[in-house]
Amino acid sequence: MLLSKLVCERTKEAPQDAKIKSHVLLSRAGFIKQVAVGIYSMTMPCQKMSVKIQKIIREEMDALDGQEVLFPVVMPREIWELSDRYNTIGNEMVRFKDRNNRDMLLGMTHEEAAVHLANHIVSSYAQLPFMIYQIQTKFRDEARSRGGLIRVREFTMKDAYSFHESKEDLEKYYYRVFDAYYRIFKRIGLKRFIDIKSDSGMMGGSVAHEFMLLTEVGEDSIVLCNDCDYRANMEVAECKLETPKADAQPLTLVDTGEDKTIDEVCSRLKVAKEYSCKAVVFAVKGNSEEVVIAFIRGDLEVNEAKLKKVLGKDIVPYDGGVSEVIACGNIGPYGLDKSIITVYDKSLENINSLVIGANKPNYHYTGFNFKRDMSGELKFDDIAKVKDGSVCPVCGKVLRVENGIEIGNIFQLGTKYTKSMDMTVHGADGGEFNPIMGCYGIGVGRAIASVAQESSDDKGLILPMSIAPWQVHICPLRLDDKNVEEKAYGLYETLTKRGVEVLFDDRSVGAGVKFNDADLMGMPIRVVVSPKSLATGEAEISVRATGECKKVAYENVCGEIESIIKAQLDALNA
Numbered sequence: 001m002l003l004s005k006l007v008c009e010r011t012k013e014a015p016q017d018a019k020i021k022s023h024v025l026l027s028r029a030g031f032i033k034q035v036a037v038g039i040y041s042m043t044m045p046c047q048k049m050s051v052k053i054q055k056i057i058r059e060e061m062d063a064l065d066g067q068e069v070l071f072p073v074v075m076p077r078e079i080w081e082l083s084d085r086y087n088t089i090g091n092e093m094v095r096f097k098d099r100n101n102r103d104m105l106l107g108m109t110h111e112e113a114a115v116h117l118a119n120h121i122v123s124s125y126a127q128l129p130f131m132i133y134q135i136q137t138k139f140r141d142e143a144r145s146r147g148g149l150i151r152v153r154e155f156t157m158k159d160a161y162s163f164h165e166s167k168e169d170l171e172k173y174y175y176r177v178f179d180a181y182y183r184i185f186k187r188i189g190l191k192r193f194i195d196i197k198s199d200s201g202m203m204g205g206s207v208a209h210e211f212m213l214l215t216e217v218g219e220d221s222i223v224l225c226n227d228c229d230y231r232a233n234m235e236v237a238e239c240k241l242e243t244p245k246a247d248a249q250p251l252t253l254v255d256t257g258e259d260k261t262i263d264e265v266c267s268r269l270k271v272a273k274e275y276s277c278k279a280v281v282f283a284v285k286g287n288s289e290e291v292v293i294a295f296i297r298g299d300l301e302v303n304e305a306k307l308k309k310v311l312g313k314d315i316v317p318y319d320g321g322v323s324e325v326i327a328c329g330n331i332g333p334y335g336l337d338k339s340i341i342t343v344y345d346k347s348l349e350n351i352n353s354l355v356i357g358a359n360k361p362n363y364h365y366t367g368f369n370f371k372r373d374m375s376g377e378l379k380f381d382d383i384a385k386v387k388d389g390s391v392c393p394v395c396g397k398v399l400r401v402e403n404g405i406e407i408g409n410i411f412q413l414g415t416k417y418t419k420s421m422d423m424t425v426h427g428a429d430g431g432e433f434n435p436i437m438g439c440y441g442i443g444v445g446r447a448i449a450s451v452a453q454e455s456s457d458d459k460g461l462i463l464p465m466s467i468a469p470w471q472v473h474i475c476p477l478r479l480d481d482k483n484v485e486e487k488a489y490g491l492y493e494t495l496t497k498r499g500v501e502v503l504f505d506d507r508s509v510g511a512g513v514k515f516n517d518a519d520l521m522g523m524p525i526r527v528v529v530s531p532k533s534l535a536t537g538e539a540e541i542s543v544r545a546t547g548e549c550k551k552v553a554y555e556n557v558c559g560e561i562e563s564i565i566k567a568q569l570d571a572l573n574a
Contacts, residue, residue: 189464461522
């Protein structure tokens with residue numbers, strides 16, 4: 001490819017909204033161009049990367065006996081009503097009416113379409129297990145698009161769905177996919193990634209894993225142990241803490257004036273936040289009259305995903321303000337109105353003396369003790385976010401929290417969709433059963449962004465050989481020199497004929513411009529052909545990833561390049 005003909009404009013400055021390195025570099029290199037918030041066009045280099053990632057994914061899915069299919073982007077309301085997701089998914093799903101006034105939607109995931117395709121075609125246990133997958137465009141109207149391709153509204157995704165006769169068969173296949181995901185991410189060049197247990201969310205099911213790239217710009221919080229293999233998404237990480245030691249004190253009503261926050265009240269009373277009880281108020285989604293108050297230790301935060309699981313209901317922040325029933329800023333478990341749903345975190349269970357709200361303005365209690373002062377049997381649940389210094393639930397050592405980008409996910413869905421959509425097959429015993437499903441997703445654009453985030457430096461991208469748009473970037477200096485022109489174009493033609501992918505900078509610009517663009521675009525190998533190098537019968541080869549640079553006899557350049565390509569691909573595929 002001649003660089004002068006490439007529809008891909010490189011710039012010194014990134015868009016104003018580009019704050020994350022991958023967004024900055026992909027924009028500056030001209031690989032992506034924003035069309036609307038969370039919607040991008042990919043130029044040829046980025047599209048070539050996308051195609052190569054898809055090829056790797058296809059190879060690994062096909063090796064698992066996956067059958068590639070293509071589901072529709074637009075689906076009718078009816079099949080999503082069968083699974084009860086048409087009404088339970090919020091504004092992120094785009095709904096519309098077609099010209100016949102039928103309710104339609106844009107696919108953001110395709111569990112329903114997968115079951116619809118397989119239903120009635122698969123009728124016997126003998127046809128199980130099988131896996132169908134697709135790679136196609138989806139649309140999810142994200143409220144918080146960010147980071148270029150990291151979180152978008154329109155995206156290309158591989159989603160796969162497997163169907164099984166038994167839970168044991170699903171688990172066996174699930175971990176085959178698990179291993180394939182490690183191969184996929186290694187082959188596309190990612191390094192610092194891990195798998196973690198996660199919340200299944202709107203997908204349903206009981207077992208789920210996410211694959212995370214550890215990076216400071218990630219919006220997911222990942223809990224890791226320094227001493228064992230425990231790791232989990234913040235949404236499901238178990239929070240274990242040492243119970244603060246305190247002698248029991250009498251329950252005492254104290255005037256705390258206008259102080260309402262934990263910091264203000266604890267400062268006034270000269271009490272550490274660990275000895276206070278925080279009240280966080282929510283409302284049940286769709287029913288603002290149904291109020292939920294989560295009580296938690298004052299130095300901790302409520303984990304909403306855990307709270308939703310405990311309640312079995314979706315929740316939203318409470319915005320009803322202060323009322324006769326809810327004295328915001330002074331809420332406590334003692335004397336609280338019985339109409340309010342309450343959830344208590346485990347962190348409060350064994351503390352002998354707590355500061356709590358008195359459920360009336362300007363007052364708190366000190367010396368509160370759940371076991372002594374509350375009637376009835378109380379249930380304490382883990383609804384807290386883990387924080388640095390929490391105790392590992394496996395080995396008892398210290399946990400740390402890191403940020404990460406989700407690069408893939410897998411779910412054991414069970415019969416959530418086959419049962420609700422009435423998909424049955426005949427069993428060996430003559431009876432009928434609902435097949436058990438697994439679901440497996442990878443976002444292609446996010447994979448590109450993740451590679452760009454991890455494999456880059458201050459100069460630009462450092463693309464892995466397996467997914468780079470071109471393997472070699474030839475930078476001839478002084479193309480007006482006949483010898484340079486002949487040798488550079490000769491190298492370009494020879495490499496191309498030998499199956500090497502080459503980007504050729506044929507522009508009449510200075511060496512600085514060519515080298516800066518080569519570093520910014522990040523092809524794995526750069527070849528410089530110049531009057532100076534040709535005077536000694538050589539060309540200069542540099543490796544972007546290592547910075548290694550050496551002069552090679554011109555007649556040996558092609559062989560040396562092929563050797564570097566093979567070594568890098570072998571390392572990625574090992």
